[in-house]
Amino acid sequence: MAVNPLVQPLKGKLIVSVQAYPGEPMRHPETMAQIARACELGGAAAIRCQGLSDIAAIKGRVEIPIIGLWKEGHDGVYITPTLRHAVACVNAGADVVAIDATDRPRPDGRTFEETVRDLRAQCETIVMADCMTIEDIRRGVACGCDIASTTLSHNKPAIDTTLDDGPDLALLAEAAKEFPGFPVICEGHVHTPADARAAIDAGAWAVVSGTAITHPTSITSWFKAAIEA
Numbered sequence: 001m002a003v004n005p006l007v008q009p010l011k012g013k014l015i016v017s018v019q020a021y022p023g024e025p026m027r028h029p030e031t032m033a034q035i036a037r038a039c040e041l042g043g044a045a046a047i048r049c050q051g052l053s054d055i056a057a058i059k060g061r062v063e064i065p066i067i068g069l070w071k072e073g074h075d076g077v078y079i080t081p082t083l084r085h086a087v088a089c090v091n092a093g094a095d096v097v098a099i100d101a102t103d104r105p106r107p108d109g110r111t112f113e114e115t116v117r118d119l120r121a122q123c124e125t126i127v128m129a130d131c132m133t134i135e136d137i138r139r140g141v142a143c144g145c146d147i148a149s150t151t152l153s154h155n156k157p158a159i160d161t162t163l164d165d166g167p168d169l170a171l172l173a174e175a176a177k178e179f180p181g182f183p184v185i186c187e188g189h190v191h192t193p194a195d196a197r198a199a200i201d202a203g204a205w206a207v208v209s210g211t212a213i214t215h216p217t218s219i220t221s222w223f224k225a226a227i228e229a
Helices: 029-042 052-059 083-092 112-122 134-142 169-178 193-201 216-228
Strands: 013-017 046-050 066-069 096-100 126-130 147-149 184-187 206-209
Touching: 013 184, 029 046, 029 052, 046 052, 052 066, 052 083, 066 083, 083 096, 083 112, 096 112, 112 126, 112 134, 126 134, 134 147, 134 169, 169 184, 169 193, 184 193, 193 206
Parallel strands: 013 046, 013 206, 046 066, 066 096, 096 126, 126 147, 147 184, 184 206
Antiparallel strands: none
16 A cells, blocks of 8 residues: 655654643743754654644754644543644644544544544645554544554553553554554554564554653653662
């Protein structure tokens, strides 16, 4: 299957997620833009970021592609939950728009497939399906998404998964086997360089790491816990 020319160079590369949570000291577009530029200098092939202000600020600071999303809410579909959110991400400067690809209800009543269809009718953009299960990845491929990722795989109910604290290599390998040549990206719980290498070895087109690179509060807490154990 044909791979979008912007997605092709991401093969075998690192994508860095540059995000800060509400209320944190780094929650500022200029700070996020500076961090994104630092990641670009370190070799990141693309940046994943959320919120219109951060997308616009980072777009003006880096030369690598921007994967944009807009988080709203905390439960159910909160990653770019509606068509309005997706269009706004494109208008803010995102080269790729990440959208929750589950079949859960969305605030505007559209299905995922309808959201992708209507987005493509309004905008020329690359669509990334943020997936929880292999069914979500199949849904993303079937409706013409350019990329699928394992972003939501750790959100599965505990009864349905045996995941440890690392990336979901089982889902990744299953998807890579079922859709050879299609860009399936590993995202979620990539905390070490070894995790990133394992994801590539399992068939990932590229790997997204965020917290372990761009979230000092979490990194500090890991060191603190290890020292005080």
